[in-house]
Amino acid sequence: MANCMGFHTQIASVMEVLANAAVTEICKLVDDDYAVLRLEITQSQKENRALRRKLQLLEVKVARERVFASRPRSVKIVDRYRGIERGEGHLTGSHRSFVKPAGHSTWRDDQPITVDEGSGTSTQHVILIESAEAAGPEGLSLVKQERSEGEEDQRHSRDIQTGAAAGAPPVATVDHTIAPAQLWTRSRITEVSGTPNAVLKSETDIKTLTVTQRLLHTGSDHRSDPDPAPGSEYLPVCHQNQRMRHSRGDGDTLATGGDDLSCSYTTEMDPGNISLDLETQTDLSRRDWNQYSSSVYSEGRLDEKGEGLVKDEVTTKVEGDIPPTWNADNHLGDGHSQGRDFLNYRERLETNPNGSTHSPLHAFRDRDPVSTLMWPSDSHGRFLFDRARAQAQGGGETSGSIKGKRFLCMFCNKGFSCPQKVEIHQRFHTGEKPFSCTQCHMHFAQAGDLKRHQRIHTGEKPYSCPQCEKRFSRQDHLKMHLKVHTGERPFACTHCGKRFSERSYLRIHQEKNHSTL
DNA sequence: CTGGGGAGGGGGCCC
């Protein structure tokens, strides 16, 4: 009996040991499986986050492009990254880019990003866009509003914490899985300040911006404007002068760059074509235009199929409204408006409600006989074609073509005796100015104009007044001056009899005093 | 202070 009891005791003991072992084994298996499962869940969660961020980036990009095509507004933006102590910052001088930590496939949710709104009163989320080419001190090329207040969604609010808002853990909207070569199509966070509160810039659409910058870039674009104009979303902070081709010889707005300024007046760039090589197209546009005009119109007739030969227009649609500071007067410094000729033409094109591209030939073909909308004006806002059209419509020049001037201008039908004269004349319509001053980047359509202009720089004044020793750089100015001594006033007002030495004085006088006439 | 006019100087364009 006792043996029986001992046996049972041993059995029970063994059973307990076995049971414990089994439980331990089971627990171990469960733990292992659970660990694996948890690991898988974690991986899945990470993947989900990464996908969500990609989706957010795409949404942001789409929204930005939508805003890009619509009315832009200016916004000042600075992204501030608070997680600098994590060591993600990779300092490269003043231009720092964040590099994800080794082994991190995604950004952690606890990596906060704050947006310094500047004034602190706005909740607009904005992104400062930098050009890939703009790593220098003037690297900031465009500032763009990322989202408007109303467009902001919760996801974005979570991703980018605004100011001191303490919502869900913010996540940097950064895709670190992209290859470096693709960076221009994605967003990235770039630190531009070495301060503890490192300033971040979200760099997006570098390609587009680069093209835009190239489009806007002229030799005079390095003058930063300390007072960017409000009201425009895309502020070419360092390139507000980019649309200006001309600067006066007084050095006030001397350009410093070496870009081919011709692109600013020979192309109109369509957003759809923005990836095209502008310079190439500019050259083509200019060259083909001349070749075309010489070859076709030297025949003295306008081919009805001419539009088929015209090179495809490259339209430059400056993103959004033209900032008020792009007014030519503001950028010429001294108020002179020389050089506004094709700008006016461009602006007319850009404000064309049809949004279509019009070459001068198109304009000529499609123009309303009265409307001046599509026609360029000269440097003083005059309608460039007034004279030519008046001549053409008046029949004087047309008759001139009859008198042996068989080479006709394609725009105004004016006749010339040789193709070269037609080409020079047509620069008047096309805005082409192949003669550029090496000292101030002024451009001229005629070599003689350039030569005359360069006397400004040389100080040459070969014409002296025989009566007062005054000297002049131009003979016509001397001639005008001589009227001071002679008292010659050949222009009389037909209304009051007042006489003037210059026709323009008479005209101004009549405008001021006889404006009702 | 303001407006008109003169003078000078610049670019555009044609001959």
Place this chain on the structure above:
DNA sequence: CGGGCCCCCTCCCCA
């Protein structure tokens, strides 16, 4: 290529 004219702009003077 120079001459010439036009127009515009700015500065200045003066009533």
